[in-house]
Amino acid sequence: MKYPKSYLEEIKQRLKVSDIVGSKVKLKKRGKEFIGLSPFKNEKTPSFTVNDEKEFYHCFSSGEHGNIFDFIIKTENLGFGEAVKLLAKKAGLKEFLFSKQDIIFEDKKKKIQEIFKIYFEHCNLLLKTKYAGTHYKYLIDRGIKKETLNLFKLGYSENNLDIFNKLKANNFTENEILDTGLFLKKPNDDKVITRFYNRIIFPIKNYYNEYIGCGGRAIDKKTFAKYINTPETAFYKKGENLYNYNISRKYFEKYNSIFLVEGYMDVINFYDKGVANVAGILGTAITIPQIKLAWKNYKNIIVCFDGDKSGYLASYRAAEKIFINAVPGKDSFIIILKDNLDPDDFINKYKLDGLKELLRTKRKVSDFIFNYFLQEINSKDPNDLAFFEKKLMSLCDEILDKDLKKFYRSYFKNKIFNDVIRNQKNKSASQKLINTSIKLSLPESEIRELSFLNILINYPEFSERKIEEISNIQFINDYLNEFIRDFIDLLSSNKIDSKQTFLSSLKLNNSSVIEKIVNNSTNNILTTKLNEDEFNQIFLEEINKISKLKLKLKLKTIENKLIDSMDNETLEDLRKAKKHNIS
Incomplete structure (x- = not known):
């Protein structure tokens, strides 16, 4: 029985190659890599390199190459299973026990992966051949490079069961195929239909680079919904995943921040224009698991939603959720796109330079919330100021981290005094405001x-x-x-x-x-x-x-x-x- 890929990836994510190798080899930092004397061959000049970003080591003198598991196997003379147990312990993970339930789940997961792979390859081929002059051209005409379309494995799903029959011919059962969410049965009918017919297909992978579902964009403007997604399954939980994070998480050493946008095309166009550190929340409502996932690899989150009123409200709701779940050492920002544009249109119009310019206007989530509340009040009215402070203190009370809760209460009180009260021209009125702001009335x-x-x-x-x-x-x-x-x-x-x-x-x-x-x-x-x-x-x-x-x-x-x-x-x-x- 093989270890689940997700378990092995979690170990690799928690342990840097340089830390594991560094326990046996004296390493010296050189640019993005580390160098040292080979543990596999006697040498005087260092030829052994380690790259944390790419998660491997390489020895130029002996040709040895591999990841942390390979290194432990070769230097400790252990089997693969023993190496996994040793590294899991170092990573703070429980030993993986191969229960009967685990075996059944992993077997089912493996089949699901095979079905997704065949389905997405079929749709990708259709897009690039049969629909090359129409739907594929439409994507190219939107300014997306062919290499980007290939990387994201975009495809097209027809309104027929050709691929369903192909999957059955590959010895997959009807229930196994239906479990993917790619197909469904009509209500009160046993007839199987394809869920994503006449739609551009966007395959979705999880953190561990495994297929879990997809989204579909309608081609016909008269279709009832522009975008639809795979329903939630045992393998796909929308609120626990970020679109493209399987790729963007690898850039954490190059960039401190990750852009969180709403949709598939936002992500693809950002990546296409040179912004590799981007992921999509697959909707307008960010979830706590998504916030934690983004912070898992990156120090900063930059929320970049649509520039219209709905996008602004979605940005506030995201800001509030991020603020409440903030952790020390991590930060978050909001940027508001101009001209009511969505991220897809913005990056197409203003390119990477426009985004860099916009980043100068980014606001910390705490300041965004402060200004959001401030716009609702008359800053010269003592009662308004009192209620304004009460709202901010109430939100601070919801912060889960006790230390941050304490510091943000002080931060907002100082900001109210310095940015609002002190700016009042009339000193006596200011004093009145200060006195009134202390008398907070409602719980x-x-x-x-x-x-x-x-x-x-x-x-x-x-x-x-x-x-x-x-x-x-x-x-x-x-x-x-x-x-x-x-x-x-x-x-x-x-x-x-x-x-x-x-x-x-x-x-x-x-x-x-x-x-x-x-x-x-x-x-x-x-x-x-x-x-x-x-x-x-x-x-x-x-x-x-x-x-x-x-x-x-x-x-x-x-x-x-x-x-x-x-x-x-x-x-x-x-x-x-x-x-x-x-x-």
Whole structure:
């Protein structure tokens, strides 16, 4: 039984060749490489080189060449399995145990890889031959080099089952083929159809350079969706992968930063124009696993989404998620593209020099968030300043790293004073602002819940389709539970003619709550021009944040109770609460 490729790659990723070789050979840095005397042959002049970026060593005097496993096998006189165990221990990985379940999974994974390889080679050949004068030409005319198209293995999928039948002829079962997500059965019908018919195919590989799925771009503008992706399978988790990271992760020593863009064509055009350190999040909503994956190899993340309003909002949501999950020693930035362009169009229009110029305007995620909140307030109004500070402090409280949480609270307080308050011309007014900003009135939970309601009341037509979910929400602040009942009643009983008439009706019995929502929400910029998909995304995010706050408050209540009474029942409550990862 072979070790999984992902396991071996993880060991190689955690251990530098120079560290392993350096334990036996005295190495000296020379440019991007290390040199030393050969461990395989007696010599006086160094002919032995090590390259961490390419993950190999080479001995010019003996011809020996290999990776860390080869080096340990040859210098320690071990078998491959023994070398893997030794290096896994050094890398801090558990020994891989070949259970029956592992063997079944790896066998299935191997077959899936073979199916993907045959499918993508078939589609690639179609694109370069049968559709060379149309779809292939379309890609070339967009300014993409042939070498780039070959590297990314772009292809074309026809509306037939030729490749499906070819796979079956290669002794793959129907279920094995369906497990890839490349094909599906019609509802209420056993007939198999191809998922990506009449689409440009973008193969997706994971961190370990294994095929896991693909995306498809429609050629016909009348097609229902411009892009579709492989559904999530046992092998493909969209939110845990970055498009092109299998290639871009290798450039971490050359570049400190990685660009995170949204789509396939953004990535391909960036790479084509000389930006190898780029990866795609395969959508507009970045995930925590994707953030951690990007930081795994790179010191800095540069978010580069579309330059329109939707892209700006997506950039803020990404900034907030990155900020909360920040770790010491890593950094993150936002760049906003001009002329409402997406990254694909921008790099085509302004080329690499234009991107380098744009990078001068990049903003740290923390400063981007600061300015995002600042634009919602009147910086001369003491109450606005107080709420502005409260919003920033609430966000800081969500930072997972305790040290960063402490330092960012101080950073924002100083920035408010230096960038906003000190800039006020009237010194007496400034003093008033300073005094007022200290008196922060609303707790974090209330601001979060008011912000959530701000989204609901400004999009009644979307909220109407969420009535069942909204009715199950129990707010931390009781007065908001009364308000939400009125809100649901109004949604259920009236036809929504317009947002204005709906809000007017809602204000009749809830004017004070509405006023509180308007004055204290952290997301007033989101109250116009969201489409339903964006609304649904924010809805889920806010529900999750409120749930986390409830758990946090529950734990605090239990811990306070323990101070008064250390009884078994309370200790059990605390154990259960901490099991939900709240601390």
